[in-house]
Amino acid sequence: xxxxxxxxxxxxxxxxxxxxRLLDALxxxxxxxxxxxxxxxxxxxxxxxxxxxxxxAAEVITMPQxxxxxxxxxxxxxxxxxLAVVLITAGGRGGQAPGLEVADTLxxxxxxxxxxxxxAAAESLAPRPVGSVADTPAAALEPVGVYDQRLNGYLVxxxxxRQRLGVPGVHxxxxxxxFEAP
Amino acid sequence: xxxxxxxxxxxxxVQDGDRTAFDLLVLKYQHRIVKLVSxxxxxxxxxxxxxxxxxxxxxxxxxxFRGDSAFYTWIYRIAINTAKNHLVSLTRRPREVDIENxxxxxxGLDELQRSLDTPEHLLLTDEIRETILEAMRRLPDDLRxxxxxxxxxxxxxxxxxxxxxxxxxxxxxxxxxxxxxxxxRLRPLIEN
Numbered sequence: 001x002x003x004x005x006x007x008x009x010x011x012x013x014x015x016x017x018x019x020x021r022l023l024d025a026l027x028x029x030x031x032x033x034x035x036x037x038x039x040x041x042x043x044x045x046x047x048x049x050x051x052x053x054x055x056x057a058a059e060v061i062t063m064p065q066x067x068x069x070x071x072x073x074x075x076x077x078x079x080x081x082x083l084a085v086v087l088i089t090a091g092g093r094g095g096q097a098p099g100l101e102v103a104d105t106l107x108x109x110x111x112x113x114x115x116x117x118x119x120a121a122a123e124s125l126a127p128r129p130v131g132s133v134a135d136t137p138a139a140a141l142e143p144v145g146v147y148d149q150r151l152n153g154y155l156v157x158x159x160x161x162r163q164r165l166g167v168p169g170v171h172x173x174x175x176x177x178x179f180e181a182p
Numbered sequence: 183x184x185x186x187x188x189x190x191x192x193x194x195x196v197q198d199g200d201r202t203a204f205d206l207l208v209l210k211y212q213h214r215i216v217k218l219v220s221x222x223x224x225x226x227x228x229x230x231x232x233x234x235x236x237x238x239x240x241x242x243x244x245x246x247f248r249g250d251s252a253f254y255t256w257i258y259r260i261a262i263n264t265a266k267n268h269l270v271s272l273t274r275r276p277r278e279v280d281i282e283n284x285x286x287x288x289x290g291l292d293e294l295q296r297s298l299d300t301p302e303h304l305l306l307t308d309e310i311r312e313t314i315l316e317a318m319r320r321l322p323d324d325l326r327x328x329x330x331x332x333x334x335x336x337x338x339x340x341x342x343x344x345x346x347x348x349x350x351x352x353x354x355x356x357x358x359x360x361x362x363x364x365x366x367r368l369r370p371l372i373e374n
Binding site: 003004007008009010011012013016019020023026027033034035036037038039040041042043044045046047048 | 186187188191192195200202203205206209210211212213214217310311314315318329330332333334338339354355357358361362364365368369372
C-alpha cells in the first residue's frame with residue numbers, strides 16, 4: 001500500500017474491491033498503522049479547532065449554551081459555504097433565490113432547541129450533500145430577514161475559524177449569500 | 183464507498199477473529215473517544231482509563247454488534263455510559279482488569295494496548311494541535327483548501343472536485359500531499 005492509498009482509505013474513498021487488499025496491507029504494516037492513527041489525529045485536530053464536534057446523528061446531548069456557538073456556528077456556516085457554491089451555480093441556471101435556501105439551512109431542528117444546543121440540532125445543520133439542496137420544500141422556508149443577524153454572526157465566527165487555519169477561498173461565495181440577500 | 187463501509191469491513195473482520203482489525207478501529211477513534219470522555223471525566227489519566235475501558239467493553243461486545251447503527255455511534259454510546267458509570271461508582275467499584283476474547287482467552291489491558299500509541303499520544307495536547315495548525319498555515323492554498331473541505335467541512339472527494347473544479351484524482355492527490363506535509367511535522371512530535 002502506498003501512502004496515497006492510505007490517505008484515501010482514511011477518507012473511505014477507495015473502491016470497494018480494493019478495500020480488503022488495503023486493509024490486509026494496513027494490518028501487516030506497523031508503520032502504515034501508525035500513519036493511519038496520525039492521519040486521523042490530524043483530522044480530529046482540524047475539526048476540533050474548527051469547533052465541529054464529531055458525533056452521531058442518533059445521540060442527543062444537551063450542552064451548556066456557551067458551547068453552542070462553536071458547535072452549531074461552524075456547522076451552519078459550513079452548510080452556507082456548500083450551499084453558496086451550489087446556489088451560485090443554480091442561480092445562474094434560474095434556480096431559487098439564494099436567500100431562501102440559506103434560511104432553510106438555519107431553521108432550528110425543533111422548538112425545544114431554543115434553550116440549549118444539542119448534537120442532534122447541530123447534525124441537522126451540518127453540511128448536506130450537494131444533491132440534496134434541491135429537495136428542500138419551499139413551504140418550510142422562512143423569510144430571510146429573520147435570520148440576517150444570526151447568519152452574519154455565524155459567518156463572522158466561521159471566517160474567524162478559517163483565518164486561524166489560514167484558509168482562503170470559498171468565502172467570497174459566503175459573503176455574497178450572507179450579506180447581499182434581500 | 184464511504185467511511186462506514188470501511189468500519190463495517192473492520193467490524194466484520196473483528197467478528198471473524200481478526201484482532202488487528204480492532205486495533206485499526208481503536209487507532210482511528212481513540213482521539214475522538216478520549217475527547218468525548220474528557221467532557222465527563224476531567225482528570226486526564228482517568229479519562230485515558232475510561233477510554234481503555236470503553237474499547238475493552240466494545241471488544242467484548244463486538245460479537246453481538248449487528249451493525250444496526252454505525253460503529254462510531256455504537257462505541258460513542260458505550261463511551262458515554264462508561265464515563266457516567268465511572269463517575270457514579272468511582273470510589274466503590276473495582277476496575278475491570280481482564281476480559282476474555284471469543285476463544286475464552288484472557289485479554290488484559292496490556293495486551294490490548296500493546297500495539298497502540300502510548301497514552302500521552304491519545305491526548306490532543308496544545309503542542310500537537312499547534313503543530314498541526316502551523317503546518318496547515320504553511321500549506322499551499324490548493325492543498326489547504328482541499329484538506330479543509332474534507333476534514334472540516336466533511337465533503338466527499340466528488341463534492342470537493344466540484345467545488346475546486348478539478349478531477350477527483352487531483353483532489354485525492356492534494357489531500358494526500360496536505361496530510362504528508364502536516365505529518366512530516368507531526369511525526370517527530372509523536373515519535374519522540
